[in-house]
Each structure stands twice: as C-alpha cells, then as structure tokens.
Amino acid sequence: MVRFFLERDRVADLVKHLMERRTVYAPHRKGRRSFAFARTADPAAVVLDYPRTLHSVKKFFLPPREELLRFDLTDDTFAAGEPEPSGAAFLGVHSYDVAAVRRLDHNFSAGNAERNYLVRRQGAVFIGVGFEPDKFHFSGSVGIEPDDTAGCDAFLTKLLDGYVLEILTPTGRELLKGLELPPYEGNDPPAHPFQQHIYVPQSRLGRIMDKSYEHPVWAEASRTCVGCGTCNLVCPTCYCFDVQDHVDITATGGSRERTWDGCMLRGFSEVAGGEVFREGLPERQRHRVLRKFKYLSDTTGVPWCVGCGRCTAACPAGISIANIVNRLVGDAERTPVAPI
Amino acid sequence: MKLQDLINPAAAKELYLPVMAEIRDVRKLTELETLYTVALPGGAELGHQPGQFVAVSLFGVGEAPFSISSSPTRRGVFELGIRRVGMLTDVLAGCTAGRKIGIRGPFGRGIDVERFKGKDVLIVAGGIGLVPMRSMINYVLDRPGDFGRLIICYGSRSDRELLFTDELEKWRRNPNVDFRVTVDRGSPDWTGHTGVITTLIPGLNLDLDNLACCVCGPPVMYRFALLALRSRGVKEKDIWMSLERRMKCGVGKCGHCQINGSYVCQDGPVYHYPEIKALQEAL
C-alpha cells in the first residue's frame, strides 16, 4: 500500500492529471444544494466533500434511458445499439456506491450476462473518497465503512489540510504515475461515526426478514407513501427496467428503448389485461425492502442495500428504510423501537 | 453463492436482439384468440420444451412474452395462441401471413418432461391456459410409448370461448385420452358439463401412485385447482404449475416477473409445486 499526501491546493492538479489521461466523471454541484456526477471540464468545479449525489455512478453503466436497437419500419430491419466502453476515471466515489457497482456487476455477469452493461462498465477506474456520514447514511450497518477502499483503484481520505491518497491497484498506480506527491507518514485520519444505524448485524437480518412478511410495518409505511417510485429510481442497486418502442414522427423508423423502472410503481407488476400482481402499496413496500435485505441477499450472501440513504433523503414523505428495518428488528428482538 | 465477478463483455451474448421470423399462417380461434404459425429464418428449429415462451415483437409497437402452443415434436414451424388484450396483440390481430415479427427465446423453464415419463399425465387448463398446455398435450400424444394415460381437464368461461375446438374433438375421440371439458356458463345449445374447472376433478379416475399433473390458467384458478387436486389425494410432488407474470426481458434482468425471490422467466414459468409452496406471492 502506498500513501501520499495531497495538499488541498493540489486537488486541482490531481483532477488535471486525470483529465489528461482519461475522461473524468466527478461530483459537481447541481441545483441549489445537490450534487451529481458529471463529466469534468473544469478541475475547480469538482466537489470532493459532499454528502451524496442525486444518482450514483450506476447511471454511466446502466443509463436511465438506453437505446437497445434502432429499427427501420420500411423493411423490418434493425441495428443494435452500440454502447461505448466508459474507460473513464470516476473520481470522488463513496464506498457505498462502489459497493453498489459491485452488486450490479454481479447482476449483469451472473446467469445471462448482459453485453450492454458489461461494455459500458469496461475500463472504469474508481478513485474513491471518504465521507462524513449525515443523518441518512447507514452503510456502516451493512458492512460498508466510509473509508472502505474495496473496489477502488485509489482512495482519498480527508485530512484538515488535504487528503491522503492511497494507491490500491496497478491500474491506479499507472494512472497516477507522474503526479509528484510527498509520501504520507501520519496516522490514519479519524473515522467519522454514523448517525443512523440498523440495529442488528446483517447475519441476523435474513432470519428477521423471514418472519416479517405479515408485519404491520408495511401498512404503516404506506400511509404516506404515494407510490411515486422515487426510492427505486435513486437507488444505486435497483436495476429493474422497462422496454418500449418509440416511433419517429416520420413513421419510417424508431428505437427500442429501455428505461429505469421501479417496483413501487403500480404498473410494474401489471400484465396485459389489467391484473396487477402487487396491487397495494404495502405489498410493494414489502417487496422493495425484502429485495434489498432478503431475496438477493439469500442468493449472494450480501445485503442489496448499501446504506447510502438516498431513498430516504429523496422520499417526499420521508419514509426511512432504516426505520422500517429497525422496526422489524425491534419486534423480532422484542426491543421497543419507536413507530416509524 | 457469492457475488459473481465482473466478466468480459466478449463472453456475453446479445440478450435483447430479436431474430426476424415470419408469420406463415393466421387462424382465428375465437372472437379474441388467434393462432399464429411462425417460421424462423432458414427453417431453423425453435428447440423449445413444452411450457416455454418466446418474446414476440413488432417494431414500433413493442414486445411481449407469449407461450408456445405447438409441441416440439411438430417440426419446422411453431405456433403461438394469442389473446387480444393489449396494444401489441391488437396490432398482431391485424397481421397476415408474410408479416415479419421479432422473436427472442425460447425462454424459461418448461415442463420437465423427463419427470412426466412413464406416468399418467393430468393436464388442468383454464381459459388460455390451454395454449401452453396444448404443447404438452400434443407432445404426449406424439410419443405414446413414453407416457401413461393422458387426462385433460379443460375449463372455459363459455362454450363460445373454447379454443382449438377441432382438436378438442380429436382428443375426445382418442381412446387413450380421458378428455373432460366444462364451461362456467353455457349457451342454450351447450349440452356438456357446466361449472368451474375444479368441478371436473372429483370425477376423475386417477392412479395416485403414478401421476404427474400440470396446472395452467388464470391467477384465480390455482388455489382452487390445488385444493381440488389435494383433496383427491394427488401428492404435492406430482404437481407442476405454469405461472404468468409481467415480463420485459425474459432473461432474468428486468425484475418485473419476480415472485418473492424467484424470477418467473428463469425459474418458471413452470414450477414444481414444492418449490413455490413457500412463496407467498406465487398463488
């Protein structure tokens, strides 16, 4: 492990160095108080100290809208969409978002491997950055600490006057070669505590979820849930999609496009003819939470929620997934936990 | 199982690109249902199992899954029995022979015919559930040495909605087939059995030690069919069920068809009953 000291004033040098070698995607300000990953044009616009971005880096590998093929209606032929390998440097990614990419890698590699995702994912380099948990983060409870470097090629940890830059892989070393930095010989910077937690270890959650199917929490959580789908759409591990054909106004051609979809939306489980298999909001809420903490975890051994807090921060009704889980935990363990 | 590592895209097949097939024949079955005969380019075989499905698409309209209605023993072409219920099926209803359609598949897990071999085969089909079950029925009829007796229970809302009426007649006349049909409400000239499909089950002559049963029908039917079969003493391990859910991709990616943790397009549509017994969302 090689550690360097990156002085605060030299962060722009790091960005420039990366920009000379790769396309760089990094967090930028968006709107009044939000952040979003965007292609970096100006090193000064990169923000490394941010709570969370609106979307995770998922959007680069599984775009919100993606053309699967283009068809010609005059002769019934088509051409496949051509996803481009990203090959980019993703700078300033939080540990939970890298962990989420790891889960998406699994989904698009296991079983029927999907070319579109895999092509876009090719050559991506991650330079992580530590974060200070706010009231929504609880990734520590699902085994992802703010300074967790897993999956990163290099990692930045904040100090008072700059960052510790840790080189983690040969790819990282190669990419950062030529960036003249002094070694860092100080102590490990202090870890920031989480404000939000799930109160049992992941190893016990599966059992608790098993017993939670008929729990009143699903109905309680649905009282103010309006089924808008925001929680799904901002989730870094949600990968469900819809596919629709769009016809050009000339009616001679068009495209088959896939779009992010979400299991909280009523139409998600609706079949032709009108039957909705998950009709009520409580059933949908339960499906969402069990997908994160049971179904996919049962087969992969890891929770599918990475504790980023996006669903909770973005929910118009403020419904908290951690509170839902803690309510289940509390009842299963007979410890009183306040109603959500 | 652990998290699968990222694999090289070169090792991944195209999942979403259709093969352009051709409609060879269009036959109206009822007011709502049509049977399409489809040929793949170059006379390729679809290579399916009874109970599997394909994704059918018309460019500019969209794509949807449909069960395959023909038996794999009938080669060269395959058949799809399709009910008009939505946009794609509306447009398909206007298609004639020669029309190009996109086909992906076959997808899913069909009927495990090996586990039906040597046994009496009981098919319980309600409404358009007969469409995929017809594939199994004709498979059994085409390989008479492989199976025991064939027992078919078919229920329809009314006699006007009965599908494959010419074939129903053949099955009825076949001495090796015990064919029963019922309608919920018969028209005045209907002389057959009237009542929901489960009313056929008590009267069946079943060899409970040598039976394999497959159920397919509208969502509401499964629980009742199961109760009727169990009360006749049919063992859970001898029951398979073909389920329907919303699907977009057919390859285990889009998430729509999940029932609890199971993907219908991968683990189904035909499930062995003991596998789904514990899935609360299944039946």
Added chain:
Amino acid sequence: MTRKPRVAIFDFTGCEGCELNQLNFEDQLLDILAHVDIVEWREAMDDRAGEYDIAFVEGSLSTPDCIKRIHDVRRRAKVLVALGTCAVTGGVNAVKNTRPIEEVREEVYGQDKYLFPTLPALPLSAVVKVDHNVRGCPMTQIEFLKVFTALVMGKRPIEPDYAVCVECKLRENECVLERGMICLGPVTRAGCDAHCPTVGQYCIGCRGLVSEPNIAGMEEILVDHGLSLDDARRRLQLYNANQLEGAK
C-alpha cells in the same frame, strides 16, 4: 396505407391554448400533414366535413350545447382523442364544481345569469366514450406527436400511469421540494418529461392524477412541507376537482 386518415379538431370550454400549441409545430407540421387530411379545424381553417377517422377534442363540457355537440362529434368520429387536461379531467374549469352551480352562475354573470345556461364542467369521458388522452395544460407538442404517430400507425398510444417524479428522477433533477417549493409531482401523471421541475418550477398537477392516488398521503406530505390542510386541498383541486372527494 390506403388513404390518409381524416382528422378533425374541435374545441369546447377552455382557453384554446392546446390548439394554439398544435399550430406552433413549425418543425413537424409538414410531417403531420403528410400523414393525414385535416378536414375540420376552426382555429386554422374554414372547411366543415362529415366524418373523421380521428377527432381531437379540446376543452371541458360546461353547457347543454356542449353536450349536444360532443355527442355529434362522437357519432362522426371513429377515434376520439381528448386533447388537454380540460378535456381529460375537466381541468381548471372544474374548480367551480366544488361550489353549488347556482352560486357560481350568480357570481360570474350576476343578474344576467339566466341568459347563460351552465353545467358543472365535465371531462369528455363523463359524456361520451374517449379512446385516448393527451394530457397537460397545455398539452405538450412531444406528447401530442407521440399519440398522433401511434394513431397514424394504427396502434394504441401508451398513456403513462406513473408519477411525474419518475421522469424527474430519470433526468436527475434536484427535487424542488428540496428548494422549499410545494410540488404535486408525486401524484401527478407523467408524460411531460417533468418539464416544470426541470426548469426549476414546481409541478402544479396540470396533467391530472395517477390512477389510485394516495390523496390522504399527499395531503400529509403537503402539510409537512408547510401548507395548511385547506391549502393542500385547494392545490390538489386545481386540476382534479372532478376526481377528488368534495366535488359536487
């Protein structure tokens, strides 16, 4: 295709903004005209014709004469498309339905009220069968073109039945609730590609509600964001008076 579909456009009670929006399709108007014959359109031409393959109808129904005319249009049209929110839900016009109709007549027409017969403002679907909807106040060109192209191709247009939030998230907008605005996006039917939040405005719900909306939940959200319950209800009623409880 044998002959071009014959298209007619009608207006009832509304501001005619939707129709004006159609005329503004400078870029696509020629493409549109290549596919259809427009046989009746008061806003743009004088001809009157007998029957139509597709009738686009704008506005809500608010007088006895409207009711008579819409039946006539329905008889002559193979496909009837409600154009704009007034036609789809009754729109802003239907706010008057929350009060007794006589009171409304009095307030608007004063002592001349007997000269102006008026009914509660109704969506077209309350009176005749509507085949498709193009929502929005005004409807957007993009969405009109989608429906139009689908119909010309002989297929059923897809009407989104999810919230504006979905499209807003797909565009990775900062949530306007985050900016302290009151937004109806969570219960308002999408299809506009979240036009207003994307330009920094809040959603006023101009496209009507998603099906089976959780209205009580939405009211609670609005109250949590600082509105009184009455104000929250009034917000929701602006375009949905006919859909919400309390409409008379």
